[in-house]
Amino acid sequence: MPHTVVRDPEHTRTRSLGWLSIAWMEYFCLHGPGDIQGRPLSSRRGEGAINLSDELTKLTVDCYALNEKGERLYDSVFFSRPKGADKSGHAARIALFEALGPCRFAGWAKGGEVFEWMDFRHVYQPGDPMGRRITYPFLRILATEEGQTANVYDAVYFNLHDEDAPLSEAFRRKDDVGLTRIYLPDGGEIRPSTASSSAKDGGKETWANFDETHLYNLPELRRMYDTVRRNLTKRKESSPWSFESSTMYQPGQDSIAERSHAMAEQIMQKKVRLTPRYFFDHREAPADIDLTNEDELRAGLAEAYGLDWAWQDQERKIREVMDPRNDVADTRRYSLNQVTAAHDAWITPQQYDARVHKVEIKQGSLITLGLDGSETDDHTVLRACDIETGHQFTLGIWVPSEQTGGKVPKDAVDKAVRDAHALYDVVAFYSDVHPFEDYIDRWEQDFGEQYCARATQLHPVKWDMRSAANATKMIEALHTAIIDGVDISFEADRRIRQYYVNARRFPNIHGVTVAKGKRDEKIDAVPADGLARKARQDYQVLPENKKRNNRTVDLFWVNA
Numbered sequence: 001m002p003h004t005v006v007r008d009p010e011h012t013r014t015r016s017l018g019w020l021s022i023a024w025m026e027y028f029c030l031h032g033p034g035d036i037q038g039r040p041l042s043s044r045r046g047e048g049a050i051n052l053s054d055e056l057t058k059l060t061v062d063c064y065a066l067n068e069k070g071e072r073l074y075d076s077v078f079f080s081r082p083k084g085a086d087k088s089g090h091a092a093r094i095a096l097f098e099a100l101g102p103c104r105f106a107g108w109a110k111g112g113e114v115f116e117w118m119d120f121r122h123v124y125q126p127g128d129p130m131g132r133r134i135t136y137p138f139l140r141i142l143a144t145e146e147g148q149t150a151n152v153y154d155a156v157y158f159n160l161h162d163e164d165a166p167l168s169e170a171f172r173r174k175d176d177v178g179l180t181r182i183y184l185p186d187g188g189e190i191r192p193s194t195a196s197s198s199a200k201d202g203g204k205e206t207w208a209n210f211d212e213t214h215l216y217n218l219p220e221l222r223r224m225y226d227t228v229r230r231n232l233t234k235r236k237e238s239s240p241w242s243f244e245s246s247t248m249y250q251p252g253q254d255s256i257a258e259r260s261h262a263m264a265e266q267i268m269q270k271k272v273r274l275t276p277r278y279f280f281d282h283r284e285a286p287a288d289i290d291l292t293n294e295d296e297l298r299a300g301l302a303e304a305y306g307l308d309w310a311w312q313d314q315e316r317k318i319r320e321v322m323d324p325r326n327d328v329a330d331t332r333r334y335s336l337n338q339v340t341a342a343h344d345a346w347i348t349p350q351q352y353d354a355r356v357h358k359v360e361i362k363q364g365s366l367i368t369l370g371l372d373g374s375e376t377d378d379h380t381v382l383r384a385c386d387i388e389t390g391h392q393f394t395l396g397i398w399v400p401s402e403q404t405g406g407k408v409p410k411d412a413v414d415k416a417v418r419d420a421h422a423l424y425d426v427v428a429f430y431s432d433v434h435p436f437e438d439y440i441d442r443w444e445q446d447f448g449e450q451y452c453a454r455a456t457q458l459h460p461v462k463w464d465m466r467s468a469a470n471a472t473k474m475i476e477a478l479h480t481a482i483i484d485g486v487d488i489s490f491e492a493d494r495r496i497r498q499y500y501v502n503a504r505r506f507p508n509i510h511g512v513t514v515a516k517g518k519r520d521e522k523i524d525a526v527p528a529d530g531l532a533r534k535a536r537q538d539y540q541v542l543p544e545n546k547k548r549n550n551r552t553v554d555l556f557w558v559n560a
Contacts, residue, residue: 002303006264006280008073009064017105018061020115020122020131022052024101025060025093027120028166032092032155038164041093045166055081055307056090062279063094063243066129070240071106073277075232078260079245082304082337084312087245091209092155094243095139098207099156099184100170102131104239118170134238137206139189140228144194144215152211153192157182195220201230208242214249216256225256246334248284251501252342252517269495271399279537284334288354291328297321301447304337339501346503346514346526347482353497355482357489359391359498366548367424368453368539369395369417370532371431372465372524373408376400380408380454381499382416385532387427387539390487392529395420397495414439421447427548428453428535430463432527452547453538463531472531477537479512488533499525 010120026042031050040049052060065073076118089484095105102115102122109124115131116122124130142411143151159165161177168177182190188206195218208228210216215227230360232240249257264280266272285300297318304311321335329340332350341348361367366387373380396416398408413436420426428451431440454460465471481488490496503523506515514526539547 002284002286003306004264004268004280004282005268006278007062008067008277008279009063010067010281011073013058013061013065015068015129016061016065017103017129017131018064020102020129021060021064021094021097022057023122024097024120025364026052028100028164029093029096029222030162031117032089032158033346034089037158038162048452052090052093053086053308054303054313056086058307059090059281060094064103066105068106070129072105072241074241074244074279075277076244077279078228078264078281079243080248080257080261080284080337081246081306081308082301083334084317085305085308086311088151088211089155091141091152091211091243092159095152095190095207095209096158096159096167098134099137099139099182099188099190100133100167102133104134106130106132118166121289126132133186134188134206137184138204139188139190139207139209140193140203141190141209141211142194142224142228143211143317144191144221146439148274152209153190156190156323193224195224203228204234205231206235206238206240208240210233210242210244210256211246213244213246213256213260214258217250217253222254222256248337248339250333250342251339251345265494265498282337284338285332287338287350289336291321291331294318294322300336304335326453332388341501342504342506342517344517345501346479346505347500349497349501351482352490352500355485355488355490356492356497357391358492359386359389359393359489359495361386361389361391361393361424363423364423366427368532368535369420369426369429369431370528370530370535371415371417371429371436372526372528372531373415373432373434373436375407375435375525379522379524380413381528382413382420383419383525383528383532384420385473385529385536387536389489390481390533390536391489392532393491394493394496394525397525410436410439414442417443418446421450425548427451428539430455430531430535431461432516433462434458451454451490452542453535455535462535465527468513469510470506471514471527471530472508474534475513475526477514477528478530478533496525499523 029041031037031039036050041052042049052209059079063077067073079087107130109128111126113124113130133268143228146344159167161168170185171177210225216222232242239427249255267275283304283306285304289300290296301317305312321331332340338419339349367384370383382397383392385392398413400406400408440461448460451460455463499522501512502521503526504517506513514523516523
């Protein structure tokens, strides 16, 4: 899923202070340290202008989106792009606007109203949101170490200190603009900070920048992040918010970027009780990119960078990615912005994504079922496997919650099993035993006669996962099918993908099975798929006279 966006249902780019922000940035801001240092964003400021890209323009408008009351839609913004996408440079421009610009809502324009500051003059059109400056803005620019804050802070410093920079004229005292702190002309400050800096608790930030949060993977860095985010709740009138930017994280490090992606997943899956005011924008290359194929690579980089790809040194970037000296995992993270596997991952996200296809399974199709159940600690997942195609799809996922007394609602699972038998022709059903013993007895009594393949001769449904040898063999067969791509596919379901990404290799004397990486990282779809697929395999090896009469199933394949 190359471009993922999480936004408020009210979100619209026609109701945003971002358009005013862009006009202000183009008028005042210069590019910071680097090859294009000192060049303006608009030709109105001289020759050699390097305009703000369309990708960053859209991001700015999204950051400043408003609801119908003129309130900010978002308390925090997360922006994920590959290396070299000017994330830090744009964070500096947002910081400058937050410090000195009309960045907060001041009413709806009737038309003709004017905002003026220094020599900047903006005339509002009817219905435009009008802006005002913050009283005593306090901006904090954070990073893992002092050198990292330079990515953002140095660009801010350059725009406020260089004698040719338009914004430097706002400062009466040049020594107010320092390398470790900037005192703003009408009160307020901009301060770079790290975890090793003075204590952050008690701050009254109006805006905070967290740069490259895939590096926030140590306890003191996570505490710094949490402390500053708490500080952002203290000043109601100034509507504080944070801007977080990062390249893709390394799974398993529990970095802030990894947590941010996880929260976006929870929001998309409607797992949060109160949806936070959170904007999430992530781009990555398609999972099945062949790094040795120049055409595929060029298309993948264009997908990962979005509209910013036009600004890149494309041929240099392609040569860099294809250089055989590079670590493939690092290349995928930094250039393609793809999540890479943990060192003990059972499969990689790319291997899973390569098996995602859309397949239509009609009612009455021959299928098998697999159930991995729990009562309180884990999830319960009911999965199906189509006999003809090997396509695996979800019939139900249940999570213990307060609404269900902290337990999986077994009656709902029972209903889903019975609905599956009504909709499809179930030729085999294998289920882990605990904690569904009583229900399994009823399923065997009600449906056992129709099953062609059976877990055991006495018990067609009970498949005892406590047998390490059998369970390992079952999981290894599923793994082989995924790696080889033989007769297997998955629906596009983020929940199922997360179960697979969470799975870790667990060697034992029988081979390699799966286990959780962490207690709260659920993997229940993996054994459920293993059971459904084992049931399908057992059905396929039956003599023809033991199988159900074949039926024709109409299906189609498209990219997910």
